[in-house]
Amino acid sequence: MALDKQGIAKRIAKEVKDGYYVNLGIGIPTLVANYVREDIDVEFQSENGVLGMGPFPFEGEEDADIINAGKQTITTLPGASFFDSALSFSMIRGQHVQLTILGAMEVSENGDIANWKIPGKMVKGMGGAMDLVASADNIIVAMMHTNRAGASKLLKQCSLPLTGVACVKKIVTNLAVLEVTSKGFNLLERAPGVNVEEIKAATEGNLIITGEIPEMNI
């Protein structure tokens, strides 16, 4: 059975290692924080200027001055810090953030990503995504394998305006875990109960299948 959004978040949480500073994008990536193992030390950075984000505040304790990049009210944990936008992107551009998890509308087999604009239709802007994908060493995309019309989002080439070039390292979808290699999407894991044929059918870009593909363990 294909994963739901929570399932994708759960699987990605396993990529979060002890000592990582992590930037989570809006949408599925935000959910990842809920599933990170409690026995490791991780700090979440939000590009609007906070390191050491905690959970949402208790009702009545919201503070308009303490939000994340999704404009949601948040709290901070001991050891947290606030800073300005320039210093925040110094962390990102300077590669001090170890892991970036973000959503995408399309990813190409060479690791290009498109997630900020549908010409003539939707133009919300790139926010911090272009800075993140241009600098991060370790970028994981969290998304559904296909769009609402059923078309693959893992393409030979992106059709939408790019956010970044040859930058995505790994993709976790409702169907699979894939890594981007010089030859295309290397299939690493299947979602529970999903078979390789389904993944093949949902992937337009070159899919590399080597040996037996294990089922995700989540």
Place this chain on the structure above:
Amino acid sequence: MALDKQGIAKRIAKEVKDGYYVNLGIGIPTLVANYVREDIDVEFQSENGVLGMGPFPFEGEEDADIINAGKQTITTLPGASFFDSALSFSMIRGQHVQLTILGAMEVSENGDIANWKIPGKMVKGMGGAMDLVASADNIIVAMMHTNRAGASKLLKQCSLPLTGVACVKKIVTNLAVLEVTSKGFNLLERAPGVNVEEIKAATEGNLIITGEIPEMNI
């Protein structure tokens, strides 16, 4: 009678206007702070990271963590702030400091300044001087008109390695006040009792004398 160092500082203090942020170099410039009118609001910036410098501390109240760019122990006045070196030079490079007063070994008639190196002899370094002269709109040089050997320090061309190019606006020496113009050093004022001939004799660069030259009022 030619001015002494205190006299030069006194004359320069008259160039300090209400609302000015001022950076004072080491040596004579440091003395300027003692002579600024008390009825105007001025703040002194030191490039090592303080704005709103006050006088030296009372004996026993020195703090190794509170010094000026000359490494002297200082105090701060109400409204002062401390900051890092990058922000300090943002103030300087970004032209937020209105007046820079510094010493020089040589100044040329087009406003070049040399004050950081005597090849083979003395190499202390430029410190913040190159940043200051490259960016400041309003640079006043405080120096003796001639060096210890009696040679002019106001030259057609500097012989020592430059600190900055075509940047000095005004020069106050023990003999005169001069402004740098496209045609050379324009003599504005004589030191008390010093006559134009003495200034001429001590100036190697082109000296412009227009009409009666008034005596300084200090």
Place this chain on the structure above:
Amino acid sequence: MIQKKVSDAREALQGVSNGMTLMLGGFGLSGIPENAISELMHQGFNNLTCISNNAGVDDFGLGLLLQKKQIKKMVSSYVGENDEFERQMLSGELDVELIPQGTLAERCRAAQAGFPAIYTPAGYGTEVAEGKETREFNGKMYVLEHAFRADFSFVKAWKGDVAGNLIFKGTARNFNPNMCGAAKITVAEVEEFVPAGSLDPNQIHIPGIFVQRIFQGVNYEKRIEQRTVRQKAQYGIG
């Protein structure tokens, strides 16, 4: 101490005129200069170019100026959450330049710090870099981006004093410090105007040298865009 205090938003806006380029601090609705925006609306300036990370929501923040069509051009990184904005943009009434958020911050900081331009990897290979100079350093490609040139910068701080020293709170800090001193005139509005000398010189986020005018703001709404909470009961509290 150099005195920067003015009495109110009206006095703080002296010299603003139609067609000017303005920087405005804030991320979403957090840390926006509410008083300055309100005064810009009341005085009715138009043909403004606004450099601000976001464009407010329909009825708050810069959305107020968009509704009255006072803005000719927006320079932002993210403009979702604003239907009127989207309408004006898609219809061509509003000129919009979308740039990466880190580039936005750094183009402000470059103006503040006297840098003419910066090289950033953000946007390389995308339409953001089209027509811009690119260059390789150490095997990686960068885009040359120029410092902003703005007439006024409007920022909002938590505390400030007569010398113009500012302290920000939480993530309401965001672009505000980077926009101080990045325009010809920087106007700061503060929630708490404190007596001279009461701020610890060691803890000032922006020294007064970057601020030309400061005033005590009034009637802050501080609207929350996404009120996300946990229920205490769920955690056995209260």
Place this chain on the structure above:
Amino acid sequence: MIQKKVSDAREALQGVSNGMTLMLGGFGLSGIPENAISELMHQGFNNLTCISNNAGVDDFGLGLLLQKKQIKKMVSSYVGENDEFERQMLSGELDVELIPQGTLAERCRAAQAGFPAIYTPAGYGTEVAEGKETREFNGKMYVLEHAFRADFSFVKAWKGDVAGNLIFKGTARNFNPNMCGAAKITVAEVEEFVPAGSLDPNQIHIPGIFVQRIFQGVNYEKRIEQRTVRQKAQYGIG
């Protein structure tokens, strides 16, 4: 919270080796990483390249390493006040690169912030710009200066916590914050190691993300270079 604490200077220096490039904070003798310098001396590393605004005095600060000829090259803006330094430099034993102070600060900050290079007006038309690329922007000339690449950065802070968050005091701040995160490994030594969560998140000068190792420093001498004072009696006090 990610833990950065190590027990002492010895542990903090693990991985340092001969020939490395080191950044060291401080202005004059103020805010220098005394413990790290002392440990560098005791472990006897040599052929070091040191990026530091100053070179200490004969018997303190980086002067200690100069005396033992552990330094191959200094990158500084001002090196007065040190006779041994001048001797080594004039005799050619020591390689010295003098650069403008603001350029030094910004080349550190560029490394911290992921910028490959910056354009600064400082030094244009002087020997500092010789062999470097220059360029005009808006009628003014600038010099292209590259980000530093260092192996270790040693900084000294006033207070710090286990997460690596730092607060500096007075003008002992200087280059220290700009050097954090500007090398592969940043080591911070602090006068006061405070419990986690005791620093106000709003008042942290350098977030822990820029620091890899932090330790409680010992035996700070904090020598004053120019003890300038007023006499109370002169002012009718005491």
